[in-house]
Amino acid sequence: GLKKKEVHVLCLGLDNSGKTTIINKLKPSNHGPTLSFTVFDMSGQGRYRNLWEHYYKDCQAIIFVIDSSDKLRMVVAKEELDTLMNHPDLKHRRIPILFFANKMDLRDAVSSVKVSHLLSLEDIKDKPWHICASDAIKGEGLQEGVDWLQGYTE
Ligand code: GTP
Ligand code: MG
Numbered sequence: 001g002l003k004k005k006e007v008h009v010l011c012l013g014l015d016n017s018g019k020t021t022i023i024n025k026l027k028p029s030n031h032g033p034t035l036s037f038t039v040f041d042m043s044g045q046g047r048y049r050n051l052w053e054h055y056y057k058d059c060q061a062i063i064f065v066i067d068s069s070d071k072l073r074m075v076v077a078k079e080e081l082d083t084l085m086n087h088p089d090l091k092h093r094r095i096p097i098l099f100f101a102n103k104m105d106l107r108d109a110v111s112s113v114k115v116s117h118l119l120s121l122e123d124i125k126d127k128p129w130h131i132c133a134s135d136a137i138k139g140e141g142l143q144e145g146v147d148w149l150q151g152y153t154e
Contacts, residue, residue: 013065015044056089068109096152
């Protein structure tokens with residue numbers, strides 16, 4: 001029979017951005033008969049962010065989660081993203097990066113277009129990327145992102 005292709009996905013982003021909530025919502029969903037995502041949920045707290053890099057070598061896709069309502073820390077998220085993009089284990093690989101502009105339900109949330117400007121995503125030329133606004137609690141916007149990711153990992 002067909003063997004399922006297992007894709008290792010790293011879920012990164014600052015603490016409190018919604019990574020664990022997103023992953024828990026994604027788990028029960030079906031990614032098709034030939035593809036299985038194994039998603040690694042990393043802690044986003046400052047003192048643990050240096051652990052992320054140990055997982056770069058073996059990952060085939062990245063989900064980067066941003067709290068769209070956390071304008072104060074948008075610059076910190078950008079710094080972490082820049083560090084990640086320049087890491088030797090990722091720099092020259094065309095692995096897809098899916099961004100979730102999460103917490104779109106909050107009154108203070110900025111649009112996904114605004115988030116992509118604040119993070120200068122248009123400067124990412126050497127990797128396919130995509131951004132979706134999401135509400136991880138209601139599960140909105142998540143499937144669109146996963147569908148996009150699937151297209152790059154099949
Ligand atoms: P760390 O594990 O500390 O790095 O955080 P995390 O990125 O895993 O965040 P987590 O999923 O634990 O979510 C943090 C808080 O935000 C929780 O209280 C969630 O319920 C809440 N949250 C997550 N997604 C959303 C969302 O889309 N909208 C709203 N309003 N709250 C959300
Ligand atoms: Mg978490």
